[in-house]
Amino acid sequence: MKRLRQINFLLVVITLLLVNCTRSKIVNETDYDQLYAVWYDNDYKDSLAQALKPAVQRALTLSNTVDNRVSIDSVLNELRWTRDSVSFHKLSRKAIKYAKSKSDEYMLANAYNDIGMYYHDLNVMDSTFYYYIKAENVYKQVGDSMKIGEMEFYQARLLFEKGLHMESEVKVSNALHILKDYPLNPIPFEANQLMALCLLERNDYKEAKKYMLEALTLMQKDFKQNKVLDKPRLVLALSMLYLNLSEVSYLLKNYSEAINYAKVGLTYTNSDTPDVMIGVIKSY
Incomplete structure (x- = not known):
């Protein structure tokens, strides 16, 4: 799933320059941009790189303290979406050096992950996989099962x-x-939907549908609570899931069910839903 996020560049720079005056460690949360394979066009990337220049220049001068490592990590996290390869690699080398010298495993893993994402955006798959493995190995060292699971999914x-x-x-x-x-x-x-896609590749439609229904159960459970995803993300995820369920039902030759899933999927569309997705759903 791909989406285009709008960012106020001035606020990004201000946030990165002032970030984490009191925070003492890297926050280890799920990266939603990574999860939903965010994509930006080149104009956006270049504008973001320009806006980040003051933050990057400052980050490159910071000493190796806990708070400064958090700041560097935050800048690198945004810089990965640009085409400024010189600044990205310079700052990523600094992040790795600082993390290793202070045994800051989470900063080290984040840096490896950011590098992997940077290469993924360039479609350099072997390098992406290499850095994802390096990130996972760091999480194994610290015994962070949740992050290990996340890296297994991205791989x-x-x-x-x-x-x-x-x-x-x-x-x-x-x-x-x-x-x-x-x-x-x-x-x-x-992940349940990715498993379904793997099964579809070997024409195991029934088993694929089971995994999609498991994903649906998890999403429906969260729909009223929004403890896992906020409502906009969840609504978009549901519309896509129903589209996939419609496709599987079609492959199973259950055409009436395919139409019903498509109709339900339309109820989860809104002004933020990509036109192409709405078009595909309506085609059923």
């Missing part, structure tokens, strides 16, 4: 994109097994 998605569907299936199975112990993590919403 699974990458393998699927490379056409390695059986390998992807193994990875996504690992992710689902680990993350079942973390009911507030949103990745199982997408």
Whole structure:
């Protein structure tokens, strides 16, 4: 799923320059941009790079303190979406050096993950996978099962994109097994659907539908509570899921069910829903 996020550049810069005066460590939360494969056009990337210049220049001068590492991590987290390769690699090297010298494992893992995402955006898949593995290995060192599960999912998605569907299936199975112990993590919403896609590649439509229905159960459980996803993200995720369910029902030759799923999917569309998605749903 891809979406285009609008950012107020001035506020981004101000936030990054002043971030974390009191925070003492890297916040280790699910990265929603990574989860939903955010994509920006080149004009956006270049504008963001220009806006980030003051924050990047400041980050490159910071000493190796706890708060400064958080600031560097925050800047690198935004810089990964730009085409400023010189600044990105310079700051990522600094982040890795600082993290290693102070045994700051979460900063180190974040840096590796950011580099992996940077390469993913450039469609350099082997380098992406390499840095995702490095990030996961750091999480293994600190015993962070939730982050290990997340990295298994991102590797699974990458393998699927490379056409390695059986390998992807193994990875996504690992992710689902680990993350079942973390009911507030949103990745199982997408991981169940990725497993379904893997199964569709070998024409196991019935089993694929089971995983999509499991994703639907998880989303419906969260719909009134929004403890896992906020309402806008959840509504968009549901519209996409119903589209996928409609497709699977069609493959199973249950055409009336396919139409019904498509109709339900339309009830979750709004002004933020991509036109192409609405068009596909209406085609049923």
